[in-house]
Amino acid sequence: MERERVLVPEAELERQREFEERIRAMFAARQAHPLACVDTFGCQQNVADGQKLMGMLESCGFTLTADPKEADVVILNTCAVREHAEDRVFGNLGALTHTKKENPEQIIALCGCMAQEQRVSERIKKSYPHVNLVFGPHALWKFPELLWQVYESRRRVFSVQDEHGTIAEGLPVVREKGVKAWVSIMYGCNNFCSYCIVPYVRGRERSRDPQAVLSEVRELVEAGYRDITLLGQNVNSYGNDLGSGYDFADLLSEIDRIPGDYWIRFMSSHPKDATRKLFDTMARCSHVAKQLHLPFQSGSDRVLREMNRRYTREQYLELIAYARSLMPELVVTSDVIIGFPGETEAEAMETVSLVEEVGFDALFTFLYSPRPGTKAAELPDPFPRAEKQKWFDKLLEVQNAKSAALHAAYVGKTVQVLVDGESGDGEFPLSSRTEGNRLVRLKGGKELIGKFIHVRITGSNTWALYGEAVQR
Template identity: 60%
Template sequence: MRQTITIAPEEIARQLSLCDQVADLLSRSPGPKRAFVDTYGCQQNEADSERLRGYLARMGYTFTSTEEGADLVLLNTCAIREHAEQRVFGNVGALSHTKRRHPDQIICVCGCMARQDHVAKRLRQSFPYVDLVFGPQLLWQFPQLLLEKLSSGKRVFATDDVPGSVAEGIPVVRQNGLKAWVSVMYGCNNFCTYCIVPYVRGRERSRQPEAILAEVRQLVQEGYKDITLLGQNVNSYGKDLGLGVDFAWLLEQVNAIPGTFLIRFMTSHPKDASPRLFDAMASCEKVAPALHLPFQSGSSWVLKAMNRGYTREHYLDLVRQLRERIPNIVLTSDVIVGFPGETQEEFEETMRLVEEVGYDALFTFIFSPRRGTPAEKLPDPMPKEQKSANFQRLLQRQNEISAQKHQAYVGKTLRCLVDGVGADGRLTARTDGGRLIHLEADPALVGTWQQAEITGSSTWALFGRVV
C-alpha cells in the first residue's frame, strides 16, 4: 500500500508567513493589488482555485472578473481533452496584449496542463511573458513560488514530477455562499488508457476523515446548503489510510452532522461502486438522490481496451441494484464516442445501453488522444466523419430521453434550493436530484429551500412556480 504523504502543519505555517512577505513587497508600490483567477475543467480544479484565492487574499490581493488591469493573472488549467488545452493556449496568447499594456502584470499557469513536459516546454519557449508555471502537486507551495518570482524577477517553472501529498490548513476563499466543494481525496490509480489524470495529479491519497468532517461542519455553520464531496474516484476513499474506513462510511458520518444541507459527490468509478454505497445513499436522508456513474462505452471489448475494470453486464447490474434501492435516482454519465478500434457494432452497443438505462443526462465526448497515454498510439481506423455522425446520433437520442424525463416532472411539486437569478430575471433553482428549475418568484428567495410546482419542461430544464 502506497503511503500518503502529509505536509506538516509547520510547512503550511511557513507558506502563510511567506504570504505576509509577499504582502509586504506588494505594499511598497501604490494602489490595491487585484488578481484574476480563471479556472478550466473539473470541480477539483474549482476546489483548487478556492485555495489559490485563499493564499492570494492572505497576500492582500482583491479579486477581479477580468484579466484587463489585473496585477496577477492565474490560469488553473485542465488537460483532459485537446480542446481544453488549445483553449488555454489561445487565452495565454491573448494575454500578451494585457501584458503589453500592463508590463508589471504577473501571469501564472498552473493545474494539470502545467504538469505535462511538452506544455511546460511550449510555455517556456513560445510565451516568454508567462512568469510562473507549476503543477497541482505544488499548489501548497504557491506562496514560495510567487515570492521567488517577485524577489528574483526571473521566470519560475516548478514542473518536476514530485509525489502527490495532502496539505491541510490552506486558507480558502469560496465564490458561492450556498454551494461548496470539499475534496476528500486527490489523484487516481486507475490508469484508464485514454486518461492523463494519474500522470498529472498523481496517485490516490485520502484526507483524514476528521479533517473532512471538520471542514463540512464549518461550512454548515457558515450557512452552506449544498456540499459536494470530490475525488477523481470517491469510491476509493480510505484505501490508503489503513483505518478500515470507506466512502460509504464517510457519507454516513457527514450525514450525521446536524443541520439542513444536501450532500452530493463525484465522481464514482463503476468498478468500485457497490451495494454498500447504494445502501448508504438510500439510508442517509441528506444524500442527494443523484449519481454520476460514467460508463464510457456500452461494449465490453471497448471497456477492456480502455482498462475500465468492468463489463457491460456488470455496469447494468449496478444500475439495477441502484434503482432497487433508490427508485427516484437521477442518473447521469459520461460516454466516449470513437475510442480507437471501436467498430460500428460496438457503437450500437453503446446506443442500446443508453436506451436500456435511460439516463437523465449524458456528458458526451468524441475521443481525444492525450499525449503520454497508451490510447494515443492505438490504431484508429474509423473515419472522423463516421465518429461525428455517431456522436450526433447519440446526442440527439439522449436529448429526446432527457426531454421525456423532464416532461414526467410536470405537475409534480419538488423541493429545490433557490441559488440565483438568471439573465432573463427568473430565479434558478436545483432539485435534490440536481435538475435545473427556472422559477417566477421573488429574488428575496435566493438562498432558501422552496417547494416548486413544475409547470413546464424542456430538454435541459424545468419551469415552475413556488408553492
C-alpha cells in the same frame, strides 16, 4: 504510500505563510493595492483548487478581480482532459501578451493539470516568454513561495516535478457566494484508464483524514451552504490508503449525522469500486442526495477492456438495477465516449443500446480526443472523425429524446428545490435544483435564494424544468 510522506508538515505550511507576509509587506512598502485574477478551466476539482489559490492571493494582500487587464497577477488554472480546453488556454495565453505589454510588471502564471505535462511546460518555455510562473497541482500548496521567487529573482520559475503528490490541510479558501460548495476528500488517481491523463498529472490516490473532511463540511453547513459536493477522481476508492478499513460509505454515514438542512452530493464515482454498501448508505442517509453520476464510458465489453475500465456492461447494469431497487426516485447520469480508437460502428451502437436500456436522466457526451502521453493515443484509429460524428449524433438523438420525455413527466407535479441563484431568464428569473440535481427555472423574488421551497412544475424541455413556488 506512507502517510508521513503524504501530509505536508505544519512547519512547511507556516513557511508559506511567511512568504505571504513578505509579499504583503512588499506591496505595503510601495503603498500599492495589487489586484489578482484567477481564471479556472475544467472540472470541479479545478474549481476547488482555484478557490485555494484565491485564498492564498488574498493572504498575500491581493484583491481579486475578474478582469485580467487590470490585474497585477493573472493565473490560468488549467485542465488537461480535453483538447478543446487546452486550445482555449493557449489562446488566452496569447491574448495576455497585450495585457503584459500595457503592464510590463504583470505576473502571468500557468498552473493546474496542463502545467504538469512536460510537453506543455516545454512549449511555454520556448514559445510564451511572457509567462513568469508555471506550476503543477503538486506545487499548489507552495504557491506563495513560488510567487515570491518570481518577484525576488525577476526570473521565470517552473515547478513541475513528477511526484506522487501530497495533502496540505488548512490552506485559505475563497468560496463562491451562494449555497453551493465543493469539498475535496481525496486527490490523485490509481486507475490509469487508457484515454485519461489525470493519473500522470495529479499523482497517486491519497485520502484526506476523515476528521478533516467532517470538520470542513460542518463549517460549511454552519456557514449556510446547502448544496455540498464531495470531490475526488474516484470517490469510491476513498480510504484505501488509510489502512483502517474506513471507506467512502463510512464517510457518507458520518457526514449525514451533521445537523442542518443541506444536501450532500459526490463525484466522480467509478463503477469498479461502487459497492452495495455505498448504495445501501445512500438510501439510508437523509442528507445524501438521491443522485448518482456513474460514468460507464462505453457499452461494449471489448472497448471497456481497451479503456482499462475493469468492469463489464453486465456488471454496470447490475449496479444500476440494485441502486434503483433501493431508490426508485434515483436520478442517474453518466459520462460516455464515442469514437475510442478502433471502436467500430457496431460497438458504438452497443453504447447507444445501453443508453436506451438504462434510461439515463442526462449524459455528458464526448467524441474521443487523444491526449498525448496516454496509451490510447498510441492505438491505431482507422475511422475518420466524420464517421464517428454520425455515431455521436445518434447517441445525442436517443438521449435528448429520453431527457425530454423524463422532464415532460414532471409537468403538473410539485417538487422540492433549493433556489441557488438568478437564471437570467426574464419570465423565470430564478435558478434552482431538485435533489436529483435537475435544473428548475422558476418565477419568484430574490428573497427565495438560499431556501428550500416547493415548486409546481408548469413546463419543460430537454435541458430544464419550469415552475412556480407554491405554499406547502
